[in-house]
Amino acid sequence: MAALVLRGVRPYGEAPVDLVVAEGQIVEHAQAGRGYGEVIDADGLIALPGLVDLHAHLREPGKEDAETVLTGSQAAALGGFTAVHAMANTDPVADTAGVVEQVWRLGQRAGLVDVRPVGAVTVGLAGRQLAELGAMAASAASVRVFSDDGQCVFDPLVMRRALEYVRAFDGVIAQHAQEPRLTEGAQMNESVLSGQLGLTGWPAVAEESIIARDVLLAGHTGSRLHVCHVSTAGSVEVIRWAKARGIDVTAEVTPHHLVLTDELVRGYDPLFKVNPPLRSAEDVQALRQGLADGTIDAVATDHAPHAKEAKDCEWSAAAFGMIGLETALSVVIETMVFPGLLDWHGVGDRMSASPARIGRVHGQGQGLDVGAGANVCIVDPQARWEADPALMASKSQNTPYAGRSLPGKVVHVLHAGRPTVLDGRLA
Amino acid sequence: MRHLLSAADLGHDEAVMVMDTASQFGSIADRTVKKLPTLRGRTVVNLFYEDSTRTRISFELAAKRLSADVINFAAKGSSVAKGESLKDTALTLEAMGADAVVIRHGSSGAPHRLAHAGWISGSVINAGDGTHEHPTQALLDAYTMRKALCGGKGDLAGLRVAIVGDILHSRVARSNVLLLRTLGADVTLVAPPTLLPHGVQAWPCRTSMHLDDVLGEVDAIMMLRVQSERMQDSYFPTAHEYSQRYGLDASRLARLADRAIVLHPGPMNRGMEISAVVADSGRAVMVDQVTNGVIVRMAVLYLLLGARGPRDVRPDADMPVSA
Ligand SMILES: [Zn+2]
Numbered sequence: 001m002a003a004l005v006l007r008g009v010r011p012y013g014e015a016p017v018d019l020v021v022a023e024g025q026i027v028e029h030a031q032a033g034r035g036y037g038e039v040i041d042a043d044g045l046i047a048l049p050g051l052v053d054l055h056a057h058l059r060e061p062g063k064e065d066a067e068t069v070l071t072g073s074q075a076a077a078l079g080g081f082t083a084v085h086a087m088a089n090t091d092p093v094a095d096t097a098g099v100v101e102q103v104w105r106l107g108q109r110a111g112l113v114d115v116r117p118v119g120a121v122t123v124g125l126a127g128r129q130l131a132e133l134g135a136m137a138a139s140a141a142s143v144r145v146f147s148d149d150g151q152c153v154f155d156p157l158v159m160r161r162a163l164e165y166v167r168a169f170d171g172v173i174a175q176h177a178q179e180p181r182l183t184e185g186a187q188m189n190e191s192v193l194s195g196q197l198g199l200t201g202w203p204a205v206a207e208e209s210i211i212a213r214d215v216l217l218a219g220h221t222g223s224r225l226h227v228c229h230v231s232t233a234g235s236v237e238v239i240r241w242a243k244a245r246g247i248d249v250t251a252e253v254t255p256h257h258l259v260l261t262d263e264l265v266r267g268y269d270p271l272f273k274v275n276p277p278l279r280s281a282e283d284v285q286a287l288r289q290g291l292a293d294g295t296i297d298a299v300a301t302d303h304a305p306h307a308k309e310a311k312d313c314e315w316s317a318a319a320f321g322m323i324g325l326e327t328a329l330s331v332v333i334e335t336m337v338f339p340g341l342l343d344w345h346g347v348g349d350r351m352s353a354s355p356a357r358i359g360r361v362h363g364q365g366q367g368l369d370v371g372a373g374a375n376v377c378i379v380d381p382q383a384r385w386e387a388d389p390a391l392m393a394s395k396s397q398n399t400p401y402a403g404r405s406l407p408g409k410v411v412h413v414l415h416a417g418r419p420t421v422l423d424g425r426l427a
Numbered sequence: 428m429r430h431l432l433s434a435a436d437l438g439h440d441e442a443v444m445v446m447d448t449a450s451q452f453g454s455i456a457d458r459t460v461k462k463l464p465t466l467r468g469r470t471v472v473n474l475f476y477e478d479s480t481r482t483r484i485s486f487e488l489a490a491k492r493l494s495a496d497v498i499n500f501a502a503k504g505s506s507v508a509k510g511e512s513l514k515d516t517a518l519t520l521e522a523m524g525a526d527a528v529v530i531r532h533g534s535s536g537a538p539h540r541l542a543h544a545g546w547i548s549g550s551v552i553n554a555g556d557g558t559h560e561h562p563t564q565a566l567l568d569a570y571t572m573r574k575a576l577c578g579g580k581g582d583l584a585g586l587r588v589a590i591v592g593d594i595l596h597s598r599v600a601r602s603n604v605l606l607l608r609t610l611g612a613d614v615t616l617v618a619p620p621t622l623l624p625h626g627v628q629a630w631p632c633r634t635s636m637h638l639d640d641v642l643g644e645v646d647a648i649m650m651l652r653v654q655s656e657r658m659q660d661s662y663f664p665t666a667h668e669y670s671q672r673y674g675l676d677a678s679r680l681a682r683l684a685d686r687a688i689v690l691h692p693g694p695m696n697r698g699m700e701i702s703a704v705v706a707d708s709g710r711a712v713m714v715d716q717v718t719n720g721v722i723v724r725m726a727v728l729y730l731l732l733g734a735r736g737p738r739d740v741r742p743d744a745d746m747p748v749s750a
Binding site for chain 2: 193269
């Protein structure tokens with residue numbers, strides 16, 4: 001394969017170079033204009049390592065009307081991703097080697113990003129009996145991240161055993177932290193507003209108490225824990241405390257929890273219904289700070305596509321979730337880069353290196369040095385664009401940003417040395 | 428005003444105007460000829476997702492007394508259940524030419540959604556949504572208090588009102604707090620802490636955990652229905668303990684000021700939040716509440732629909748209010 005030259009690109013916003021790619025690797029940082037090979041114009045644009053998402057719902061098998069591995073991969077590529085973890089709450093649930101291999105093969109066939117299936121922690125996400133964790137780890141999909149996402153692994157004994165068991169193959173339990181009894185019928189963040197709107201509250205303590213329990217369990221057993229979609233200031237505090245104690249815990253935050261607040265629920269538009277719910281402005285600030293100082297390790301989309309009818313209804317009947325793959329980087333630029341909370345190296349760490357390390361994703365998150373795998377996201381940080389659900393690649397349109405002007409446009413993406421996106425379109 | 432979704436939709440003057448209009452209808456209702464031609468040719472749909480015969484009949488009577496055509500649409504479930512979705516039902520009602528949809532729904536915000544999702548062009552009247560609001564109930568309560576305690580005119584400035592019981596799950600309480608405050612009354616919510624909503628401190632009212640502390644200082648006391656099943660969810664230990672601490676019985680009734688009245692939105696749970704002796708006493712105004720419910724709803728329908736041409740389909744065109 002001939003060499004590709006990303007001409008005039010600025011790695012992490014630094015001085016322009018020609019990034020030369022061959023055989024799926026970055027082979028040279030040549031002087032700008034001097035690289036040899038097939039040229040892709042990237043003059044003045046910023047190069048980041050290909051983004052890695054720890055948390056997406058690709059809905060296949062079972063809900064192909066909302067998303068497929070192919071359409072989800074397309075959305076991911078257009079969002080600058082080169083690897084995506086596909087959550088296990090499909091139908092059938094990804095709780096066997098057979099299902100995770102099926103999802104993995106669908107990802108291979110789509111060929112746009114590394115699709116990394118997440119295995120369920122318990123059979124059927126029911127929280128009682130461990131799923132065949134070892135078989136999923138040993139399968140062609142080589143699962144390393146296990147999660148009952150959508151459900152909390154609530155039983156403390158099951159959680160303890162799972163944390164311990166996956167150590168045999170360097171796995172991690174990614175917990176959806178939601179105390180089930182405290183959130184029965186919960187519809188939105190418990191706040192003054194939930195009381196006024198008459199919507200059952202989802203209190204912050206229901207998240208924080210599970211995280212507190214889990215970090216103590218992880219510390220006690222010497223296991224690795226990952227906390228999904230941290231949404232409250234208190235959760236950030238608990239994780240900060242745990243890390244200071246040397247507990248092996250990592251955490252992710254979604255783009256929407258970095259920018260949207262529960263005030264949006266006032267109009268009862270189910271586009272803003274998500275789990276965990278949108279929180280207060282104070283929570284948003286604490287999450288940004290936590291992401292900036294590294295308490296929160298990664299941004300993960302929790303991309304949750306839903307067919308139109310699941311949102312075209314009254315609030316309580318609507319499904320939880322919003323799509324996010326195609327807007328994630330823009331939201332991080334708006335909330336973290338522009339205010340000076342993260343530089344481009346920081347973005348590369350939180351959206352590529354850290355999630356790849358947490359998920360043990362080989363060939364991803366290696367940065368942009370010579371010798372790294374050629375997974376590259378080229379972004380124009382100055383370009384602004386208006387989010388239009390009809391123009392998105394995702395099969396579903398439940399974006400909370402419709403009509404909103406967002407900064408930062410993904411221009412080109414290389415996945416394993418091959419262009420998947422050129423000039424903002426699928427290659 | 429185009430819709431009535433929340434008691435907060437009504438400003439002071441609008442709320443007084445609704446009551447004044449109701450008062451005029453009240454004098455008509457006392458006559459033998461009870462029908463007015465005001466809404467002839469208009470279609471009012473009662474879209475009820477919850478069984479509430481008393482509220483539906485009240486709206487039905489109100490619409491018929493204004494000569495509107497009334498369609499009762501008893502819907503079941505929601506888009507998650509087997510039934511037709513709210514959207515499809517709305518589109519059907521729109522195609523049938525509904526000028527107003529009176530909706531009762533178990534989901535908080537469903538009337539808001541119906542009014543603003545672009546599915547229908549008519550007016551939406553919230554007849555109770557989930558644990559959110561029930562604005563016409565608040566209007567009839569305010570009307571009843573005004574008639575009994577304020578000479579039947581003006582607002583409720585300075586009136587002291589206690590609302591007692593399951594505030595957390597009560598749409599009646601939410602609408603009453605908003606409307607009574609708008610009309611100048613001082614409201615105290617009385618409940619065990621488990622049945623007060625999170626963040627109630629931010630509401631425009633006082634709260635108390637002790638019924639006995641407020642009895643002597645109120646002009647009107649509204650007892651809310653409390654379901655004894657709430658004890659299964661640990662809101663209180665037993666029905667007996669609840670009624671001991673928060674129920675209105677004869678001895679507590681005796682401690683109310685002489686002119687104070689007792690309201691209840693119904694249906695009553697006799698022996699739980701209110702004793703039979705109190706419910707049947709001369710201080711209880713539940714029968715007046717029912718009577719006033721009809722004329723208040725007539726006023727709401729009249730003010731929302733009366734000044735608009737039939738099937739004014741301008742989306743979100745605000746109707747100038749006039750009596
Ligand atoms: Zn989750």
